[in-house]
Amino acid sequence: xxxxxxxxxxxxxxxxxxxxxxxxxxxxxxxxxxxxxxxxxxxxxxxxxxxxxxxxxxxxxxxxxxxxxxxxxxxxxxxxxxxxxxxxxxxxxxxxxxxxxxxxxxxxxxxxxxxxxxxxxxxxxxxxxxxxxxxxxxxxxxxxxxxxxxxxxxxxxxxxxxxxxxxxxxxxxxxxxxxxxxxxxxxxxxxxxxxxxxxxxxxxxxxxxxxxxxxxxxxxxxxxxxxxxxxxxxxxxxxxxx
Amino acid sequence: xxxxxxxxxxxxxxxxxxxxxxxxxxxxxxxxxxxxxxxxxxxxxxxxxxxxxxxxxxxxxxxxxxxxxxxxxxxxxxxxxxxxxxxxxxxxxxxxxxxxxxxxxxxxxxxxxxxxxxxxxxxxxxxxxxxxxxxxxxxxxxxxxxxxxxxxxxxxxxxxxxxxxxxxxxxxxxxxxxxxxxxxxxxxxxxxxxxxxxxxxxxxxxxxxxxxxxxxxxxxxxxxxxxxxxxxxxxxxxxxxx
DNA sequence: AGCTGGGGTCTTGTCTACAGAAGACAAAAG
DNA sequence: CTTTTGTCTTCTGTAGACAAGACCCCAGCT
Numbered sequence: 052x053x054x055x056x057x058x059x060x061x062x063x064x065x066x067x068x069x070x071x072x073x074x075x076x077x078x079x080x081x082x083x084x085x086x087x088x089x090x091x092x093x094x095x096x097x098x099x100x101x102x103x104x105x106x107x108x109x110x111x112x113x114x115x116x117x118x119x120x121x122x123x124x125x126x127x128x129x130x131x132x133x134x135x136x137x138x139x140x141x142x143x144x145x146x147x148x149x150x151x152x153x154x155x156x157x158x159x160x161x162x163x164x165x166x167x168x169x170x171x172x173x174x175x176x177x178x179x180x181x182x183x184x185x186x187x188x189x190x191x192x193x194x195x196x197x198x199x200x201x202x203x204x205x206x207x208x209x210x211x212x213x214x215x216x217x218x219x220x221x222x223x224x225x226x227x228x229x230x231x232x233x234x235x236x237x238x239x240x241x242x243x244x245x246x247x248x249x250x251x252x253x254x255x256x257x258x259x260x261x262x263x264x265x266x267x268x269x270x271x272x273x274x275x276x277x278x279x280x281x282x283x284x285x286x287x288x289x290x291x292x293x
Numbered sequence: 294x295x296x297x298x299x300x301x302x303x304x305x306x307x308x309x310x311x312x313x314x315x316x317x318x319x320x321x322x323x324x325x326x327x328x329x330x331x332x333x334x335x336x337x338x339x340x341x342x343x344x345x346x347x348x349x350x351x352x353x354x355x356x357x358x359x360x361x362x363x364x365x366x367x368x369x370x371x372x373x374x375x376x377x378x379x380x381x382x383x384x385x386x387x388x389x390x391x392x393x394x395x396x397x398x399x400x401x402x403x404x405x406x407x408x409x410x411x412x413x414x415x416x417x418x419x420x421x422x423x424x425x426x427x428x429x430x431x432x433x434x435x436x437x438x439x440x441x442x443x444x445x446x447x448x449x450x451x452x453x454x455x456x457x458x459x460x461x462x463x464x465x466x467x468x469x470x471x472x473x474x475x476x477x478x479x480x481x482x483x484x485x486x487x488x489x490x491x492x493x494x495x496x497x498x499x500x501x502x503x504x505x506x507x508x509x510x511x512x513x514x515x516x517x518x519x520x521x522x523x524x525x526x527x528x529x530x531x532x533x534x535x
Numbered sequence: 536a537g538c539t540g541g542g543g544t545c546t547t548g549t550c551t552a553c554a555g556a557a558g559a560c561a562a563a564a565g
Numbered sequence: 566c567t568t569t570t571g572t573c574t575t576c577t578g579t580a581g582a583c584a585a586g587a588c589c590c591c592a593g594c595t
Contacts, residue, residue, distance in 0.1 A: 061360055061578070063348070086546070097580045099341050102548095106305070106345045110352035112442075118303055119547065119586060134442045137391075145383050154518065197519050200354075200376045204446065276396065277439050303548070328576070339550045340577090361556055361577065 062096045066104035069094060071210065074113065074124065077217045085114065085122040112211050127215050128273020132264070133281045135215070139208045142193065142201055143255055150195030152246030159244070162191040166233075166240055173229035181229050188236055192243070219263045219270070261285060304338045308346035311336060313452065316355065316366065319459045327356065327364040354453050369457050370515020374506070375523045377457070381450045384435065384443055385497055392437030394488030401486070404433040408475075408482055415471035423471050430478055434485070461505045461512070503527060 070090075073079045091101050105122055108114040116122045127135075153159045165188040172180030186209055193205045242254045268274060268282060312332075315321040327347065329340050336343065347364055350356040358364045369377075395401045407430040414422030428451055435447045484496045510516060510524060 058360060063578090088546075098547095099344070099579065102341070103345055103348045106348045107352060110349060118300060120588095121546070134440055137440070138387075138442055138446075141383070141387050145380075149379075149519070197517065198376055198379070200380055200450075204380075208442075275439065277391070305548090330576070341549065344578090362558090363576070 062100035063103045075213045079124050081124050081126045083124045130273050130275040130278040133278035142205050146193040146196040147251050151248045158195050165191045170233045173233040304342035305345045317455045323366050323368045325366045372515050372517040372520040375520035384447050388435040388438040389493050393490045400437050407433045412475045415475040
């Protein structure tokens, strides 16, 4: 019997999770001030664990602390979005180079399990489940590389992106077809199983969730030469039906 | 006059800096237990700010926390070293792709300034200065990309590497010639100024500080297929006089 | 009317204190 | 002599309280 008893997680960890959830639900929006006393009341914890949680989120880039002035939910600029997208794509690329063809079947099994969860959620019409399953699926793909830091980087970028997408209404009205989404993920898995690295790269490129970028430069500020040039390229590719 | 008033940094920030310094000096070695009360006495601060500092370092991968059991300085395995090295090289590669040829002269100026500091330290025989200057130089090179997250990633990887190198005696007996080191950095800058991306990539590869990997697999554990294969490749390249 | 200075309030930064869990050690039993 | 159990110490997790700093509003002055 390997029935281990469950340890109650620390309040810091719980607070981090709750705050992340609040952000993804839009209860905490970018730019919102984060007042410690208010949150301690809402969460029912005292300030020290909350402050530690805020430090964690600050390191992840979700919270921006200004000394003696307080914390706000990080306001992403267009340049930030550019950074997140470009880095995430590079992370995927590196992971595929390292992880395909797959050496350890256990890692593939993780992708398969995530895909199953994703497909079940899609059939049940469970939007939240599809989003979470989608993350777990992609994380598992990164995990094929056996590179923990790479996966951590992916997670961090993903979380920041969640923050950004929560800003955008288009994403919160999810009328894209869940089943088609799941089918795309299944095809990617099949390509991975062939072990053809180049094919996997191509499959991932056409897999992009860049729809919400369409009008983004009118919604947020912080344009830079790099980010505008990047956006122009994206537009071109999308225009070509990619 | 842009004489801004100096704000006293928070105790958390100070504690992070002191702890990093202790690690690089070997006063805190990988595997060491970190007992909060002891450190609060040494640093002259109370536990809450120290705990927040530990959270920050945990996020950076320098500290490993085990719930209800305390914290230790992260013990790096061979696989970790493999991860750090491979990722750092990828970060450099991405930065060069994005940042060369240089679009913004201000960024190049930063590299030049770092090089000057490095050369001064080299001529003064200031080992610590050379190491710190070397970091600032490389960070500035990453900064050519105008990609803050990329630079953050580089910093994080660098810090973890410091942890690893502090373990290794070879690095603490610095008899390598500082002036030659500075000259190599100057050559890299010259290549960057030509704007020839490919040449920069080659220059960076031959720039490696991989000397301390020579005997590493006998000194630390945590071997994995990936890390051993990687080490084998490194050996081959080094053997070829690279 | 606009600017400057002061008081009040709110918020953060830090410290001390307490409760509960983990580990160490010693004593007793097999 | 080994093993086990009970107690004791140490350390972490959390709470609450206090002090210092930042913001805001209003009165008074130019």
